[in-house]
Amino acid sequence: MKITVDVDCTPEEARTFLGLPDVKPMQDAMLQEIQSRMMQNLQAMEPEALYRTWLPASVQGFEQMQKFFWSQLNRSAGGGSTSDK
Template sequence: MKISIDVDCTPEEARTFLGLPDVKPMQDAMMMEIQNRMMANLQAMEPETLFKTWLPAQVQGLEQMQKFFWSQFAKGASAASGGQGK
């Protein structure tokens, strides 16, 4: 013997019948909060901001090393030009 029952109802009617709470207002509030946070964080997705966030120490170190090399080249060039004039 096989018995089958088909119930035709909306999710809201099924939730009420089973005594489950309506979580739609909470879900809507959470989705709005997530959307607000994502919109606020979109500004951090700009390439320049990402670059500064991810590589601040390495870039500064490279810049300092580049300045050091340029200063050494400038000293060498001034010594070479000063040495030829004497």
């Protein structure tokens, strides 16, 4: 024997019938918070802001790496000498 029951109701009606909590207010609050954070972060994604943020650090890092490589090259070429040219 097979019994089929079709229930035609909205998700809200099903949630109420099953005794589940209504999370719509919490979802709306979280969505508003996410939206405000995204809008704040979009301002930091402007090309000028990215240029100012990334370029100085990368240039300094490149210069430090270059100095390190040159110092290691001078040491190995000079037989352990640490003189800078």
